[in-house]
Amino acid sequence: MSTSCGNPAVEKDAEMTRRPKFDRSKQCVKCKEQRGNIVIRHAVYCKQCFFPLIVTRFKKTLEPVVNPKPDGPRKKALKANGSLVIGFSGGLGSSVLLDLVSKTYFSGPPTTTKENGQMRGGAAHPKNRTGADSGVWKGKPAVCYVExxxxxxxxKDKTEEVRKTVQRYSASDGFEFEFVPLRIEDAFDDTWWARFGGIDLSTAARSYGADIADELLPLSEIPSSSSTPYTPVQALQTYLSYLPTPTAKESAIQTLTRLLLLHVSASRDASHLLLGTSLTTLSVNLIAGISQGAGFSVSEESFEEWSYPTIQRADSPSIEKTRPSKVRIVRPLRDIGIKECGFWMWWSGLPLVGEKRLSSGRQSIVSLTRDFIMGLEQDYPSTEWKAQISIRSYTDETFAAAGHPLPPHLEDFPPAPTSSVDPPPHIASRLCYACHTTLTSRSSRGNPGRDGLSNVVPLPTWSRASLDVSGVSITRKLGEKEMMSQIQDYLLEE
Known part of the structure; x- marks a missing residue:
């Protein structure tokens, strides 16, 4: 026992030996020969073992969902039922994803060899087929960039910089990725929708928007100060300017980008859309989504199978619906952190275009969550991985605006009005809680830019198309000339 207020006197041998941590060793935990160069989740890896580790994690996430049906006990050859689209933002994750896909499935060397240098299984083996002969996906793979x-x-418009980055992966045998440039304002462009969407906007929803001053979001005619309608850029800027908070604007841009990529994928009969969402970004999206009321669809941040209902055009002789196509949204880098992506870019000598973000400072939930997760990446790297594997949910229907899963009992939100008068046509019942909050939440600082102006905002093309297809009736007040044209046959001559 100790006779003072200090620590008790104990024997030196009685102290518990600390468990050694891998990051305190200089040797690689994989080969146990080379000096380590990077620490990943408290484990040290050398440069030579780092690249096979990342490729293994990448393939472990992607290949189980390539085939239309899950493989049985024995792994079958990889054969998708559609083409491939890669979403490219110019950031770390998408740059690493493009490099991995190119080297692994299209232009990389055979990875399986015997001691005598011959390819195991022969040149016709699926694992050894590369370049234009790689038969995993149908058609020509595409890289889609949203400006x-x-x-x-x-x-600054970086479309040409991205184009040059994609062209770097052209193989010597003539293979290359097809570059598909998009712009964020295409979400409000009827011409773009006619080219990629496949649904004719022929009914009244073409000129209607949602009144965000009412929580039911009733459909109303979009006022116009001139005879010419909104241009796509004007419609986009009007839509964003009416959103109440920086968080709502960032969420809206993310949703518009996601739907643009999905509709392009569906127009190309793609079976897979690959996104370069790293483990760090996935954790940010997960926590930020829950904070914004998107907890029901958080599982879609990891893997999603999106059904696109293709409808015949109005001028088509057939009015029957064609079979829906499904696009699998896969994030193959969900087990790879942003630090690993940075080391891959550095050691591979790859150029970085740079990802564009809306400058909202620390005023948005996404920005605050990103700062929080980046701190965890530095001090507690395993926490990100724990957040990613905690995703649990399942769904079977979709929303009109975001295309995310539809939760049950949606008809109970928002509450129905107590008045006996039938409410006007509205879209609130076709939105998830997160999208509804994005449009109707109120900022504590107010929105001075809306004073004296109409609260009707334009809707993206796919939202208007879904209202057309679902048969939502829209009423509006007729002008004097329109009224006269309809009743002129019944007027008596003076």
């Missing part, structure tokens, strides 16, 4: 210069102040 955000229209929503970022003083934003």
């Amino acid at each position: 955000l210069a229209s929503v970022i102040p003083e934003g």
Whole structure:
């Protein structure tokens, strides 16, 4: 026992030996020969073992969902039932994803060899087929980039920089990725929708928007100060300017980008849309989504199978619906952190275009969550992985605006009005809680830019198309000339 207020006197041998941590060793835990160069979740890896580790994690996430049906006990050859689309933002994750896909499935060397240098299984083996002969996906793979210069102040158009980055992966045998450039304002462009969407906007929903001053979001005619309608850029800027908070604007841009990529994928008969969402970004999206009321669909941040209902055009002789196509949204880098992506880019000598973000400072939930997760990446790297594997949910229907799963009992939200008068046509019942909050939440600082103006905002093309298809009736007040044209046959001559 100790006779003072200090620590008790104990024997030196009685102290518990600390468990050694891998990051305190200089040797690689994989080969146990080379000096380590990077620490990943408290484990040290050398540069030579780092690349096979990342490729293994990448393939472990992607390949189980390539075939239309899950493989049985014995792994079958990889054969998708559609083409491939890669979403490219110019950031770390999408740059690493493009490099991994190119080297692994299209232009990389055979990975399986015997001691004598011959390919195991022969040149015709699926694992050894590369370049244009790689038979995993049908057709020509595409890289899709969405330009955000229209929503970022003083934003620079980086479409040509991205095009040059994609062209770097052209193989010597003539293989190359097809580059599909998009712009964020295409979400409000009827011409773009006719080219990629496949549903004719022939009914009254073409000129209608949602009144965000009412929680039911009733459909109303969009006022116009001139005879010409909104241009796509004007419609986009009007839509974003009416959103109440920086969080709502960031969420809206993310949703518009996601739906643009999905509709392009569906137009190309793609079976897979690959996104370069790293473990760090996935954790940010998960926590930020829950904070914004999207907890029901958080599982879609990891893997999603999106059904696109293809409808015949109005001028088509057949009015029957064609079979829906399904696009699998896969994030193959969900087990790879942002630090690993940075080391892959550095050691591979790859150029970085840079990802564009809306400058909201620390005023949005997404920005605050990103700062929080980046701190965990530095001090507690295993926490991100625990957040990612905690995703649990299942769904079977979709929303009109975001295309996310539809939760049960949606008809109970928002509450029905107590008046006996039938409410006007509205879209609130076709939105998830997160999208409804994005449009109707109120900022504590108010929205001075809306004073004296109409609260009717334009809707994206797919939202208007879904209202057309679902048969939502829309009423509006007729003008004097329209009324006269309808009743002129019944007027008596003076």
